[in-house]
Amino acid sequence: MATSSERPILSGAAPGAADVGVGGGISAGEPTAVKARGFWEQAWRRFRRDRVALVGGVAIIVMILVAFVGTPIANHLLGRTAYSLNTNAQGFEPALPWSHTPTAAGTCCTLYVLGTSDTAGHDELLGMMAGAQISFEVAILATIVGVAMGVLLGMIAGYYGGVVDMLVSRATELVMALPLLLFAIAFSFTVGQRLNTYTIFGLFAPGVVTLVIVISVFSWFYPARIIRAQVLSLREKEFVEAARMVGASNGRILRSHLLPHLTGTIIVYSTLLVATNILFEAGLSYLGVGIPQGEPSWGNLINSAVNYYTTIPWLMVWPGLGILFATLAFNLLGDGLRDALDPRGTL
Amino acid sequence: MSDPAAPLMRARGVRKYFPIKRGVVFQREVARVHAVDDVDLDLMPGETVGLVGESGCGKSTFGRCLIRLHDLTDGTIEFDGQDISTLDRKQMRPLRREIQMVFQDPYASLNPRKRVGTIIGDPLRIHGVGARGDVNKRVQELLELVGLSPEHYNRYPHEFSGGQRQRIGVARALALSPRLIIADEPVSALDVSIQAQVVNLLSDLQDDLGLTYLFIAHDLSVVRHVSDRIAVMYLGKIVELAPAEELYDRPIHPYSEALLSAVPVPDPDVERERIVLQGDVPSPITPPSGCRFHPRCRYATDICTTTEPPLVKHAEQHLAACHHPLNLRS
Numbered sequence: 117m118a119t120s121s122e123r124p125i126l127s128g129a130a131p132g133a134a135d136v137g138v139g140g141g142i143s144a145g146e147p148t149a150v151k152a153r154g155f156w157e158q159a160w161r162r163f164r165r166d167r168v169a170l171v172g173g174v175a176i177i178v179m180i181l182v183a184f185v186g187t188p189i190a191n192h193l194l195g196r197t198a199y200s201l202n203t204n205a206q207g208f209e210p211a212l213p214w215s216h217t218p219t220a221a222g223t224c225c226t227l228y229v230l231g232t233s234d235t236a237g238h239d240e241l242l243g244m245m246a247g248a249q250i251s252f253e254v255a256i257l258a259t260i261v262g263v264a265m266g267v268l269l270g271m272i273a274g275y276y277g278g279v280v281d282m283l284v285s286r287a288t289e290l291v292m293a294l295p296l297l298l299f300a301i302a303f304s305f306t307v308g309q310r311l312n313t314y315t316i317f318g319l320f321a322p323g324v325v326t327l328v329i330v331i332s333v334f335s336w337f338y339p340a341r342i343i344r345a346q347v348l349s350l351r352e353k354e355f356v357e358a359a360r361m362v363g364a365s366n367g368r369i370l371r372s373h374l375l376p377h378l379t380g381t382i383i384v385y386s387t388l389l390v391a392t393n394i395l396f397e398a399g400l401s402y403l404g405v406g407i408p409q410g411e412p413s414w415g416n417l418i419n420s421a422v423n424y425y426t427t428i429p430w431l432m433v434w435p436g437l438g439i440l441f442a443t444l445a446f447n448l449l450g451d452g453l454r455d456a457l458d459p460r461g462t463l
Numbered sequence: 464m465s466d467p468a469a470p471l472m473r474a475r476g477v478r479k480y481f482p483i484k485r486g487v488v489f490q491r492e493v494a495r496v497h498a499v500d501d502v503d504l505d506l507m508p509g510e511t512v513g514l515v516g517e518s519g520c521g522k523s524t525f526g527r528c529l530i531r532l533h534d535l536t537d538g539t540i541e542f543d544g545q546d547i548s549t550l551d552r553k554q555m556r557p558l559r560r561e562i563q564m565v566f567q568d569p570y571a572s573l574n575p576r577k578r579v580g581t582i583i584g585d586p587l588r589i590h591g592v593g594a595r596g597d598v599n600k601r602v603q604e605l606l607e608l609v610g611l612s613p614e615h616y617n618r619y620p621h622e623f624s625g626g627q628r629q630r631i632g633v634a635r636a637l638a639l640s641p642r643l644i645i646a647d648e649p650v651s652a653l654d655v656s657i658q659a660q661v662v663n664l665l666s667d668l669q670d671d672l673g674l675t676y677l678f679i680a681h682d683l684s685v686v687r688h689v690s691d692r693i694a695v696m697y698l699g700k701i702v703e704l705a706p707a708e709e710l711y712d713r714p715i716h717p718y719s720e721a722l723l724s725a726v727p728v729p730d731p732d733v734e735r736e737r738i739v740l741q742g743d744v745p746s747p748i749t750p751p752s753g754c755r756f757h758p759r760c761r762y763a764t765d766i767c768t769t770t771e772p773p774l775v776k777h778a779e780q781h782l783a784a785c786h787h788p789l790n791l792r793s
Contacts (some may be wrong), residue, residue: 154619155576354571357532362586362635363559365552376576 117359159380162456165356175445183248190242194226198246198412201378202226202237204378209427210234216377230434234420243412244434250413253320255393262332263386264448266339271370274347285344287403288337297399300330304405312408323407327400331393339385343378350374380457387450391443414438469544470505471643471675472562473527477502479521479528483748497747498524500699501538505775506643511669511676513690513707515683515722519744521699522679523567526645529677530562531555542643560590561638567648569628573620579606579631580616586638605634609664626657633664643675650685662689683726687711687784692780695719698747698755701774705781713790715783717760754786762787 163169191197200215211217211232216225230240273284304326311326350356351374359369401404401415409416414435421431466591479499484490486702496506499521506512514522514708529540537608540548547558561584562771573582583605584598593601603613609630619629629649636644650658666689668674680686686693686707693710695703695718703716714720722737728735739761751758766786774784777791 154578354566354568355574357527358564358566358572358632358635359574359585360532361530361559361564362639363556363589364585365589368589373574378573 117377126235140376159456163262163452166455168448169456172445172448172452175441176449179445180252183245183252187245188318190245194239194242196242198239198242200237200239202232208230209250210240210431211237211425212428213240213430227328231428233417234423237433238412240417240434243417244414244438246412247414247417248438248442250321250324250334250407250411251394251397251438253324254331254397254407255390257324257328258331258335258393258397259389261306261328262335263339263382263389265332267338267343269336270340270343270450271347271374271378274344275351275366275370275374279346281344283339288340288444291334292336295376296334298336300396301405303333304328304400308405315438321407321411321413323411327397327406330400331396335389335393339382339389340395342381342385346378346381347374350377380394380453384450384457386453387446387453391446391450393447394439394442470541471508471543472504472506472677473541474502474504474525474529475539475541477504477528477540478526479524479533480536494748497750499528500750502696502699502701504694504701504704506675506677508642508675509669509673510679510691511666511689513686513687513693514677514679514696515681515693516696517681517722517744519747521747522681522694522696523647525696526564526647526677526679530564531558535778537612556590559586560639561641562645563639563641564644565629565632565636565644565646568652569619569625569632570652572632573628575620576618577619579618579620579623579750582620582631583616583634583638586635589678590639592639601638602634605638607633608637608668614621624657625653626660629653629661630664633661633668637668637672639721639739640672641674643677643679645679647679648681651680651682665689683722695722698744698750700755700784701782702756702785703781703783704774705778705783709778709781715777715781715788715790716756716785717762717787717789718756719783720789725753728755754784762789 124179150458187198198201209435211228213229215228215231217228217237218226220226228239228241230244232238233240233243245384269284269288273281308323308330311329312322314325315322316325356369356373359373364373397406397413398418402419403415404419406415407413409419417435418432419436422430424431471761478497478500478501480495480497482492483494485493502521503514504525514525516522519726524533528535531540531550535548538548539546545558547555550558552780570785573579575586580599580602584602587593587598587601592598599616602616602713606613606616611627611630611634623631629652633648633748649665650661653661662685663679665676669676676687676689678686690707693705693707694701695710695716697718703710703714703719705715706739710719711723714723721740724736724738738761742759745755745758751768753769754760754763754767754772757763760767764787770786772784772786776782777788
């Protein structure tokens with residue numbers, strides 16, 4: 117092959133520099149970079165104007181702070197955790213909200229802001245806060261894992277097409293056809309029991325790893341389909357052809373030419389999926405196949421509150437409100453992001 | 464380096480058929496689109512060959528075959544004496560430095576999420592040309608070369624006009640200092656006033672850098688301006704190949720004659736015969752028998768429906784495929 121790199125390629129000045137608006141001071145030496153407003157900057161400008169979405173975003177940040185920073189602080193102030201029992205708070209019924217009860221050690225008095233969640237003397241408020249930790253951990257981790265699987269499979273299926281596409285698409289349809297809840301319950305009962313002991317060196321509460329696996333296994337197919345459809349249309353774009361023309365590898369095209377066009381969809385879908393997963397986690401825990409009984413989680417709190425619904429109905433309301441606000445906040449944020457990331461939106 | 468008399472690129476019997484498939488699980492081929500059907504073409508070093516024809520005649524497909532963006536159904540393509548028609552993606556990569564393409568739509572061929580500097584610098588990074596700091600410098604040189612401000616490397620494509628974007632596309636094609644550029648309707652998407660600027664840019668670059676062009680277009684007046692030789696394509700075949708002026712003065716093929724009569728003349732007083740072709744371009748799925756142009760040809764006779772005319776030499780450097788050649792000097 118003849119070598120071309122030795123040839124001087126940049127001879128002479130710019131021919132026909134006619135339709136360039138900016139003249140003056142053209143020297144390749146020290147050009148002052150003209151800063152352009154990029155895609156993310158524009159999206160942020162649109163997002164900033166969306167009050168409702170901002171409220172959702174702030175609410176999520178506050179809830180996460182309360183769950184992960186507030187819980188240890190509250191534990192420290194009250195001198196107990198969500199797991200602490202208090203025989204003095206035990207009775208035929210859970211303690212009422214704002215009840216001052218002698219501590220387990222017998223000294224007076226410790227405050228149960230929302231009462232206790234059961235007759236064993238578990239603190240409802242601390243349970244809610246620890247439960248929020250678990251809920252967010254499960255929902256966010258499962259979303260990341262599920263969406264990552266979906267995006268990977270969807271991109272591969274959409275880009276390569278042919279047999280690969282057929283295999284992935286059929287697998288997607290197969291998983292979609294499965295009765296989700298039934299399989300999740302079966303999985304949790306069988307494999308889940310063994311997985312519950314894995315806490316990754318105590319980082320997560322028992323059952324979190326199980327739920328992340330169960331939920332992500334059943335949530336990759338929607339993103340896979342969405343991403344596949346987008347890649348199908350993107351790969352026919354001329355700039356992809358141009359990338360192949362300059363010799364970019366498939367991996368490079370997928371990573372650096374297609375993925376940036378998918379990030380908007382991925383972010384929006386993930387945000388909405390987190391909300392769904394919070395509900396799903398609570399549902400599975402409520403059914404007794406999620407977070408093991410005895411661990412504080414919103415689903416478990418509702419489950420134990422069922423025993424007292426005739427006399428102390430608000431025990432169901434607190435975790436219910438937690439789930440409501442968390443899912444609402446993520447949904448509002450997701451809707452706002454969808455509008456903000458849509459390039460057709462006005463500035 | 465190669466012998467100047469040898470063609471830089473030699474295409475022989477190039478065919479590209481696109482299968483039409485039916486079926487949900489097991490797709491079977493029910494028909495084929497004969498996009499490019501047995502095309503021979505030589506590109507000599509330093510020349511510009513214009514490739515004209517109406518929409519859907521296979522011009523762009525042929526151009527994409529030459530650069531191996533499509534795999535050939537049949538035929539061979541030699542670049543500088545090396546057969547590149549069967550190379551795989553990896554083997555093809557070094558040749559990407561020699562052959563580049565300028566795309567038709569400057570709005571679609573630039574990734575809207577990438578800064579101009581990244582778009583132009585990408586070829587350099589992929590092929591590992593120059594160190595990291597050099598890439599930026601080189602990008603600015605290229606921007607200057609195509610007549611844009613070097614400061615604009617940080618901008619996004621949507622901040623440029625169509626003509627400026629096409630200059631960016633040209634800069635990208637030039638980044639690896641190729642020897643052959645396939646320009647696929649580089650000015651069709653631009654305003655007439657901008658077309659001239661881009662065409663002039665391309666020919667200035669040719670003079671400075673010694674490039675070879677395959678200039679694909681459907682606008683004959685643009686092609687005439689830039690081309691040394693012109694190939695006329697109809698329904699996947701080259702029907703006439705001649706030096707530019709010769710084709711305009713004395714077209715041999717009736718299709719070329721009809722095409723030329725459609726070129727607007729900027730003089731309202733000139734009276735001339737306007738040949739309006741009847742009917743549409745036949746489907747490339749089932750091309751007509753014999754001469755593919757016969758259903759629309761006003762000179763057609765029986766032989767045209769049965770026998771396919773070969774591409775024969777009628778004058779020096781002037782080839783045409785017709786049973787009833789026009790304008791012959793005898």
